[in-house]
Amino acid sequence: MAFTLLPLLLCSGLVLVMSTCPSEWVEYDGECLYFSPHAMEWHAAENDCRNRPTGSYLVTDDNQEKHDFIKMYINIFNAWHNAHFWTGGSDFIIENNWRWVETGVSIGSTTYWGQGQPDGNSSANCVAFHMNSDNDLVWKDDRCSHKYNFICEQRATDVTNGVIG
Numbered sequence: 001m002a003f004t005l006l007p008l009l010l011c012s013g014l015v016l017v018m019s020t021c022p023s024e025w026v027e028y029d030g031e032c033l034y035f036s037p038h039a040m041e042w043h044a045a046e047n048d049c050r051n052r053p054t055g056s057y058l059v060t061d062d063n064q065e066k067h068d069f070i071k072m073y074i075n076i077f078n079a080w081h082n083a084h085f086w087t088g089g090s091d092f093i094i095e096n097n098w099r100w101v102e103t104g105v106s107i108g109s110t111t112y113w114g115q116g117q118p119d120g121n122s123s124a125n126c127v128a129f130h131m132n133s134d135n136d137l138v139w140k141d142d143r144c145s146h147k148y149n150f151i152c153e154q155r156a157t158d159v160t161n162g163v164i165g
């Protein structure tokens with residue numbers, strides 16, 4: 001479990017707000033991430049995330065620091081030959097209109113497509129992470145029926161931890 005201590009100065013004293021994640025989740029910048037050791041089809045993975053603590057969904061990968069953080073963990077799994085993880089990206093509603101399941105909005109300008117990706121068509125509608133031969137973490141569009149590991153995401157819980165002063 002990871003903690004961040006965020007001291008907030010309020011009126012008369014110092015309030016410590018601790019963000020926490022459930023056990024087996026890791027914290028990144030106010031979010032909790034769960035790297036599932038189990039492989040499932042994309043829709044089953046999405047359901048698995050939804051059935052976890054409040055607000056969980058398949059991970060959104062939309063900034064470089066978070067991408068690098070995720071890569072650090074996938075590298076560990078990669079050593080055990082679990083090379084693919086589902087993200088929350090898909091285009092199964094409108095072909096080639098990639099959206100995050102978290103918000104339903106388009107993936108936008110920050111993308112990590114691997115070389116030549118996406119190269120599928122209406123049969124490849126889900127975005128998977130994989131490590132390429134240059135050891136970069138990149139996206140590929142893949143059949144949603146493939147069974148891959150996956151990453152769930154939810155917001156960390158803020159716990160107000162007493163008042164000092």
Ligand SMILES: [Ca+2]
Binds near residue numbers: 141
């Ligand atoms: Ca597609």
